[in-house]
Amino acid sequence: MPWNCEHIMGPKQVCRGAVFLTLCLAVTLASLDTESPKTDHELLVVTIATEENDGFRQFMKSAKKYGFDVKVFGMGLEWQGGTMESIGGGHKINILKEGLKPYKDRKDLILMFVDSYDVIITESKETLLEKFYKFNARVLFAAENTCWPDRSLADKYPGVKESEKRYLNSGGFIGFAQEVYEMVTYQPIKNDEDDQLFYTQIFLNRGLRHEWGMKLDTRAEIFQNLNHALGEIMIKYKGSHSFMYNVKTGTTPIVIHGNGPIKAEFFRLANYLADGWTATAGCQACKEDLLDLVSLKESDYPVVLIASFIEYPTPFIREFFEQLAGLNYPKSRIQIYIHNSVALHTAAVEKFVSEHEAEYMRVVVTAPERRVSERVARDWTVEECIRTNCNYLLMLDSIVQVTNPDLLTGLIKQNRSIIAPMLKRPGKLWSNFWGALNFDGFYARSEDYMDIAEYNKLGLWNVPHLSNALLIQGHRLPALKGAHSASLTVDPDMSFCQVARKKMVFMYVDNQVYWGHLVNAESFETNHLNNELFNIFQNPLDWKRRYIHKDYEKSLEEGAVIEQPCQDVYWFPIVSDTFCDEFVAEFENYGQWSGGTNHDPRLAGAYENVPTVDIHMNQVGLEQQWLKFLEVYVRPLQESVFTGYFHNPPQAIMNFIVRYKPEEQPYLRPHHDASTYTINIALNRPGIDFEGGGCRFVRYNCSITSPRKGWMFMHPGRLTHFHEGLRTTAGTRYIMISFVDP
Numbered sequence: 137m138p139w140n141c142e143h144i145m146g147p148k149q150v151c152r153g154a155v156f157l158t159l160c161l162a163v164t165l166a167s168l169d170t171e172s173p174k175t176d177h178e179l180l181v182v183t184i185a186t187e188e189n190d191g192f193r194q195f196m197k198s199a200k201k202y203g204f205d206v207k208v209f210g211m212g213l214e215w216q217g218g219t220m221e222s223i224g225g226g227h228k229i230n231i232l233k234e235g236l237k238p239y240k241d242r243k244d245l246i247l248m249f250v251d252s253y254d255v256i257i258t259e260s261k262e263t264l265l266e267k268f269y270k271f272n273a274r275v276l277f278a279a280e281n282t283c284w285p286d287r288s289l290a291d292k293y294p295g296v297k298e299s300e301k302r303y304l305n306s307g308g309f310i311g312f313a314q315e316v317y318e319m320v321t322y323q324p325i326k327n328d329e330d331d332q333l334f335y336t337q338i339f340l341n342r343g344l345r346h347e348w349g350m351k352l353d354t355r356a357e358i359f360q361n362l363n364h365a366l367g368e369i370m371i372k373y374k375g376s377h378s379f380m381y382n383v384k385t386g387t388t389p390i391v392i393h394g395n396g397p398i399k400a401e402f403f404r405l406a407n408y409l410a411d412g413w414t415a416t417a418g419c420q421a422c423k424e425d426l427l428d429l430v431s432l433k434e435s436d437y438p439v440v441l442i443a444s445f446i447e448y449p450t451p452f453i454r455e456f457f458e459q460l461a462g463l464n465y466p467k468s469r470i471q472i473y474i475h476n477s478v479a480l481h482t483a484a485v486e487k488f489v490s491e492h493e494a495e496y497m498r499v500v501v502t503a504p505e506r507r508v509s510e511r512v513a514r515d516w517t518v519e520e521c522i523r524t525n526c527n528y529l530l531m532l533d534s535i536v537q538v539t540n541p542d543l544l545t546g547l548i549k550q551n552r553s554i555i556a557p558m559l560k561r562p563g564k565l566w567s568n569f570w571g572a573l574n575f576d577g578f579y580a581r582s583e584d585y586m587d588i589a590e591y592n593k594l595g596l597w598n599v600p601h602l603s604n605a606l607l608i609q610g611h612r613l614p615a616l617k618g619a620h621s622a623s624l625t626v627d628p629d630m631s632f633c634q635v636a637r638k639k640m641v642f643m644y645v646d647n648q649v650y651w652g653h654l655v656n657a658e659s660f661e662t663n664h665l666n667n668e669l670f671n672i673f674q675n676p677l678d679w680k681r682r683y684i685h686k687d688y689e690k691s692l693e694e695g696a697v698i699e700q701p702c703q704d705v706y707w708f709p710i711v712s713d714t715f716c717d718e719f720v721a722e723f724e725n726y727g728q729w730s731g732g733t734n735h736d737p738r739l740a741g742a743y744e745n746v747p748t749v750d751i752h753m754n755q756v757g758l759e760q761q762w763l764k765f766l767e768v769y770v771r772p773l774q775e776s777v778f779t780g781y782f783h784n785p786p787q788a789i790m791n792f793i794v795r796y797k798p799e800e801q802p803y804l805r806p807h808h809d810a811s812t813y814t815i816n817i818a819l820n821r822p823g824i825d826f827e828g829g830g831c832r833f834v835r836y837n838c839s840i841t842s843p844r845k846g847w848m849f850m851h852p853g854r855l856t857h858f859h860e861g862l863r864t865t866a867g868t869r870y871i872m873i874s875f876v877d878p
């Protein structure tokens with residue numbers, strides 16, 4: 137760097153204007169004669185923390201990473217400096233007065249004081265010292281954009297450029313040990329008086345300012361205070377290194393301080409800082425401090441209390457329990473607690489318990505009749521985990537579908553106080569985390585929410601709110617006792633997160649892999665025998681997983697060979713066994729089978745030419761769902777075999793289940809269908825559920841006598857495919873028919 141005025145005099149404002157030019161030059165020349173200043177001081181970071189919370193740990197980790205020696209004062213002391221958000225902090229100065237004594241005469245020592253719960257360091261010790269020397273100050277304070285706590289002092293500050301920060305912030309300063317000590321011990325302060333005011337008054341005293349060579353870091357060369365400054369900073373990357381850039385001052389500050397009420401935003405930025413995440417190297421923080429369980433003997437696995445909460449009617453609860461039982465984790469190290477508030481789900485809970493109770497360490501259920509509130513139940517699980525010395529508490533809501541069975545080992549491995557798998561409603565932005573908070577502490581969308589929710593950025597993200605699935609380390613639980621009831625005016629999960637934030641127990645959401653998803657429990661009809669059958673609109677993915685044949689997609693693959701048992705009759709696997717069973721049961725439960733006569737009051741004109749014993753979809757309220765099924769699953773198959781015919785969405789008025797049995801209607805005489813094409817799904821098994829049956833296409837003299845359960849025929853209607861239903865000779869045969877595009 138060339139010798140110039142700024143170099144000698146420090147911050148630019150000092151030698152602005154022609155008046156100072158001569159003086160400035162004189163100083164420059166004079167300094168050339170003297171030896172260049174000593175620049176090999178020791179640097180010691182001092183901070184005050186009364187407890188080791190995650191904010192503190194994050195700070196210490198960053199300091200260690202960049203080679204700083206840190207001395208911590210006050211650990212274990214009871215904090216008497218008021219809340220950090222309001223006036224106070226005199227206690228800090230009193231702790232420093234004691235702590236700094238041993239250093240007061242050290243000429244070779246530079247001290248940097250910083251807060252620790254909301255500070256992160258982002259560059260090396262050498263870079264920081266180099267920047268400090270350039271100020272040519274004896275004590276340099278962080279600066280900020282607002283004058284606090286005494287606004288009336290604003291006028292007393294020296295002027296700065298429009299882009300610069302004018303006011304002293306006491307969350308960070310760096311200086312020579314002697315001056316720092318003198319300044320800190322300058323006058324008494326009470327623990328509950330304000331530390332920032334203390335330093336401000338010293339700085340605004342021109343005599344003291346000059347005596348101790350005090351300056352402000354008005355351009356955020358070293359210290360960046362984020363309160364009222366979020367609009368002027370951005371994160372930048374250089375390969376695997378991340379840093380903050382201040383667009384207003386053009387500097388890259390090193391000590392980043394989330395001062396004031398913007399903690400959530402600070403912690404969000406801290407996800408990236410200290411090389412935590414960069415665009416090219418991805419999440420580097422995710423690879424640190426890992427707790428790998430793979431080498432452990434089963435009996436040494438940490439004990440997990442899995443607490444599941446069923447607070448409202450939830451679709452696909454059966455799968456919820458199947459996945460719970462299917463987790464890759466020794467059941468002998470799992471305790472299960474189930475809080476069930478919904479009588480509808482008692483059977484599913486009881487089934488799970490009877491099938492697996494013996495395998496788990498312990499299973500406890502609170503039944504709906506007990507009327508234990510969710511809040512109380514959630515707090516109880518925290519207490520219970522503490523009481524039984526469990527290592528982890530996993531709170532899992534009934535809407536969570538864990539499709540990745542490595543959930544527990546995967547989350548435990550990350551070694552975080554609270555961690556959640558990222559879960560979303562499939563295809564939606566609705567998720568189980570908030571990226572930011574608004575001023576009332578409710579949901580706000582963070583700048584990176586979309587990138588995280590859509591897996592554009594993968595990593596571990598410290599966020600202000602999590603719900604639905606949380607893994608909490610056992611040793612963090614004492615801080616979270618009663619957290620669900622701390623604020624009774626908000627939902628238990630909000631109350632819990634408020635406490636976690638306040639206690640600085642970090643909450644991370646993990647989207648490094650796909651863990652599962654959330655079902656949508658809204659407008660879930662519970663008046664049917666098999667409610668999920670009706671749920672194709674709300675939860676299309678879960679509906680597909682339960683009801684669509686596992687080989688369905690194969691027919692749509694490039695070059696797939698589709699079976700053609702008769703001329704222009706195509707045969708596809710389409711629905712699962714479960715679909716067939718639930719579907720038949722649903723219609724049998726409804727029970728109002730038609731008489732199989734020509735008089736049919738359900739039709740316009742009340743006349744059916746080729747009557748069957750059947751029930752129409754609209755009679756059980758499944759018509760709209762069925763049309764969706766035609767559109768999503770049947771239409772693509774049609775387009776793949778009857779090429780060139782497009783009709784989207786498919787129309788169908790006649791959608792019905794037909795029952796054949798010897799003593800009722802055993803067969804159907806040859807007929808044409810009023811359709812462009814017809815589908816016919818076999819719902820049960822020939823040779824097992826019934827004998828005989830099948831379908832014969834008269835024109836081709838071709839019969840299909842071995843229908844396969846869950847498979848569908850598709851054939852043209854009206855003209856070419858005159859057909860008949862063959863006689864069922866024993867048992868009951870069920871088929872599902874649609875006349876598509878009549």
Ligand SMILES: *[C@@H]1O[C@H](CO)[C@@H](O)[C@H](O)[C@H]1NC(C)=O
Nearest residue numbers: 193424425426427428551552
């Ligand atoms: C887990 O994290 C804690 C800090 O919270 C750390 O002290 C510990 O060393 C980590 N464990 C491993 C195995 O890295």
Ligand SMILES: *[C@@H]1O[C@H](CO)[C@@H](O)[C@H](O)[C@H]1NC(C)=O
Nearest residue numbers: 832833834835836837838839
């Ligand atoms: C129809 O096929 C059956 C056997 O599949 C055969 O016995 C019968 O003779 C055929 N009828 C005609 C008219 O071809």
